[in-house]
Amino acid sequence: MGNxxxxxxxxxxxxxxxxxxxxxxxxxxxxxxxDLGWEKFLEGIxxxxxxxxxxxxxLGFGVGWPYPKKTxxxxxxxxxxxxxxxxEVEIINGAVAGILxxxxxxxxxxxxxxxxxxxxxxxxxxxxxxxxxxxxPILLGGGVxxxxxxxxxxxxxxxxxxxxxxxxxMSRYRxxx
Amino acid sequence: MGNxxxxxxxxxxxxxxxxxxxxxxxxxxxxxxxDLGWEKFLEGIxxxxxxxxxxxxxLGFGVGWPYPKKTxxxxxxxxxxxxxxxxEVEIINGAVAGILxxxxxxxxxxxxxxxxxxxxxxxxxxxxxxxxxxxxPILLGGGVxxxxxxxxxxxxxxxxxxxxxxxxxMSRYRxxx
Numbered sequence: 041m042g043n044x045x046x047x048x049x050x051x052x053x054x055x056x057x058x059x060x061x062x063x064x065x066x067x068x069x070x071x072x073x074x075d076l077g078w079e080k081f082l083e084g085i086x087x088x089x090x091x092x093x094x095x096x097x098x099l100g101f102g103v104g105w106p107y108p109k110k111t112x113x114x115x116x117x118x119x120x121x122x123x124x125x126x127x128e129v130e131i132i133n134g135a136v137a138g139i140l141x142x143x144x145x146x147x148x149x150x151x152x153x154x155x156x157x158x159x160x161x162x163x164x165x166x167x168x169x170x171x172x173x174x175x176x177p178i179l180l181g182g183g184v185x186x187x188x189x190x191x192x193x194x195x196x197x198x199x200x201x202x203x204x205x206x207x208x209x210m211s212r213y214r215x216x217x
Numbered sequence: 218m219g220n221x222x223x224x225x226x227x228x229x230x231x232x233x234x235x236x237x238x239x240x241x242x243x244x245x246x247x248x249x250x251x252d253l254g255w256e257k258f259l260e261g262i263x264x265x266x267x268x269x270x271x272x273x274x275x276l277g278f279g280v281g282w283p284y285p286k287k288t289x290x291x292x293x294x295x296x297x298x299x300x301x302x303x304x305e306v307e308i309i310n311g312a313v314a315g316i317l318x319x320x321x322x323x324x325x326x327x328x329x330x331x332x333x334x335x336x337x338x339x340x341x342x343x344x345x346x347x348x349x350x351x352x353x354p355i356l357l358g359g360g361v362x363x364x365x366x367x368x369x370x371x372x373x374x375x376x377x378x379x380x381x382x383x384x385x386x387m388s389r390y391r392x393x394x
Contacts, residue, residue, distance in 0.1 A: 050370075051348070051350070051364070051373070051390070052230060052363075052364035053229060053230045053364070057370075064370065067372060163356065171228070173228070175388070177372065177373040177374055177375045177390050177393075178370055178371065178372050178373065179340065179364060179367060179370060179371040179373070180367070180370050181364075181365075181366050181367020181368070181369065181370055181371070182366050182367065186229075187228070187229035187230070187356060187358075188358075189358050189359050190356060190357070190358020190359065191358070192358065193227075193234075193241065193355055193356060193357050193358055194355065194356040194358070195244060195354065195355050196228070196354040196355065196356070197354055197384065198354045198380065198383060198384045198385070198386065201378060201380050201386050203375065203378050206375060207374065207375045208375070209375065209378050209386065209388050211352070211386050213228070213354050216354075
């Protein structure tokens with residue numbers, strides 16, 4: 041546990057297509073709407089930390105705030121929240137390491153880190169403890185990358201791999217230090 | 218079968234580090250020198266097609282030609298082979314689709330496609346039938362990428378995933394058309 045990434049990606053490491061679209065995530069048929077372990081994962085975390093772009097994407101779904109856990113939105117530009125989100129969402133701003141200390145102090149220990157920019161920033165500072173990556177069997181050939189440049193390689197250990205719906209390979213890794 | 222990629226990559230999709238190095242492939246201990254299915258894979262193919270850079274990397278190992286199958290080296294600049302390789306290695310030159318027709322006509326149907334540039338070229342022309350990808354639990358953060366830009370997404374179907382040495386996740390995919 042600690043800071044956890046849980047994300048779907050194409051075989052070539054994109055989390056959204058060239059237009060920012062997510063339709064390709066439906067390339068694998070899921071007739072029974074299996075939640076792929078999502079609810080169980082959410083139960084195990086204390087809060088969500090996401091970037092502004094991801095926040096606005098979720099807002100754009102127009103279904104209210106869909107997460108059952110307190111959400112912190114990293115942003116230096118967002119000044120206030122849309123009405124109705126005040127209890128569930130909080131804007132935070134500043135250096136990532138300091139933000140983490142503050143959240144941990146407030147009792148939020150197991151954090152779901154979401155959004156490409158935010159994930160890449162956490163990784164570049166070696167602040168991710170677990171990676172849960174669900175690979176879909178598609179090459180997008182372009183789009184929003186999950187990973188970015190790192191100052192040095194980061195070694196993980198493999199915890200578990202599960203094949204979901206016969207098509208998706210979900211692997212869980214823990215940072216090896 | 219058909220045109221097959223069989224390759225090891227980092228979690229972030231690199232097949233060599235920033236210096237072209239492969240030492241990180243040894244990040245996973247392999248005390249019994251398990252060949253990870255390599256010999257069996259080589260038995261099932263008719264020939265190897267690789268790019269010039271990969272060819273020169275293999276030559277650099279200085280152990281003679283290590284593959285048990287006929288190898289075709291794609292190159293427009295290489296004019297002749299080092300002495301002793303004439304029987305095992307052949308230089309080919311031209312457009313990929315034409316080369317494939319010629320090799321198939323000569324009876325080489327199941328081809329192991331190797332080398333980053335060559336793999337990316339085959340994928341960009343949708344000429345790969347199978348991908349066998351072995352993911353090591355490391356983020357390199359830079360290096361030689363396995364995948365490149367594609368004119369359009371390519372859908373695959375998942376065939377099988379095996380965890381090797383408790384650390385590597387080897388998945389096999391077949392092009393879905």
